Amino acid sequence: GAGVSQSPSNKVTEKGKDVELRCDPISGHTALYWYRQSLGQGLEFLIYFQGNSAPDKSGLPSDRFSAERTGGSVSTLTIQRTQQEDSAVYLCASSRQGAGYGYTFGSGTRLTVV
Amino acid sequence: QQQVKQSPQSLIVQKGGIPIINCAYENTAFDYFPWYQQFPGKGPALLIAIRPDVSEKKEGRFTISFNKSAKQFSLHIMDSQPGDSATYFCAASSGDYKLSFGAGTTVTVRA
Numbered sequence: 001g002a003g004v005s006q007s008p009s010n011k012v013t014e015k016g017k018d019v020e021l022r023c024d025p026i027s028g029h030t031a032l033y034w035y036r037q038s039l040g041q042g043l044e045f046l047i048y049f050q051g052n053s054a055p056d057k058s059g060l061p062s063d064r065f066s067a068e069r070t071g072g073s074v075s076t077l078t079i080q081r082t083q084q085e086d087s088a089v090y091l092c093a094s095s096r097q098g099a100g101y102g103y104t105f106g107s108g109t110r111l112t113v114v
Numbered sequence: 115q116q117q118v119k120q121s122p123q124s125l126i127v128q129k130g131g132i133p134i135i136n137c138a139y140e141n142t143a144f145d146y147f148p149w150y151q152q153f154p155g156k157g158p159a160l161l162i163a164i165r166p167d168v169s170e171k172k173e174g175r176f177t178i179s180f181n182k183s184a185k186q187f188s189l190h191i192m193d194s195q196p197g198d199s200a201t202y203f204c205a206a207s208s209g210d211y212k213l214s215f216g217a218g219t220t221v222t223v224r225a
Contacts, residue, residue: 004157033212042116042217043158043203056212091157098210100146105157 002026004106006092012112013082021077021109025094032075033095033103034067038088046090049075050098082113117141118206120216127194128224135189135219137204142185144206148213149178149189152201161202162189194223 005024013019025032034046045059049069060066064082069075079086089110093103120137127133137147145166150158164171164178164187171178175192191198201220205213 031210035215042120043215045212045214048212050210093157099207099213100210102148102160102163103150103158103213105150105159107155107157 004092004094004104006090006106006109008109009107010110010112012114015084015113016081018078018080019082019111021079021090021092021111023075023077023092023094023106025073025075025092026104027073029094029096029104030072031095031098032069033093034075034077035091035093036088037091037108043091046077079111082111084113087111087113116217117214118204118216120204120219122219123217124220124222126222126224129195131194131223133191133194133198133221133223135202135204135221136186137188137206137216138184138186139206140185141206141208143208145209146207147178147180147187148205149176150203150205150215152203152218158203191221194221196223196225199223 007022030051032049035043047067048056064080067077089108091108093105095103118139148163149161151161152158162173162176166182177190180187199222201218203218204216207213
């Protein structure tokens, strides 16, 4: 597609429920990244996929967070047993080969845990 | 810990003024330094980027100054306009690895 597409754009969930966030990167982009942006804060790295290599999961804050990328394209970020501190905007970005080519970000999913 | 330190947290200028945002880093392996602009409700968008082999880069009204020895770089917005009001993030990466972002600066340009 023309840009990075994320869905849903907004998600309200009850504490303890599981949520799935989807990212559709730009076609042909081999690198895909997930970041988290809390209100008024910077961008916190979560996970990085590059081609067929093992993902860099070093930024995932707990084992409640997981992500996968199927067929080198669409990615899903899953948060199990959501907590109120998980409330944030989750941003996905893709890049042609890696960070040195610049990221294109999606508009994000705003997650609110009540 | 934050690998890229950004300041100030916010700033307000009059139309036509020159907001300046500063960033500092410690990792000498960083070799790519982009700036991103973010409007409310949108994802950050790449604005301008520099590599350490040059000391300055201009694109339109946006200028990056880079000081390799001091491990600092800055963004200047010339002749700022109200439409430039946004949050700006500096970032850095080593090779094609992931970007590390600064905490962001909210710029307000008053008409």
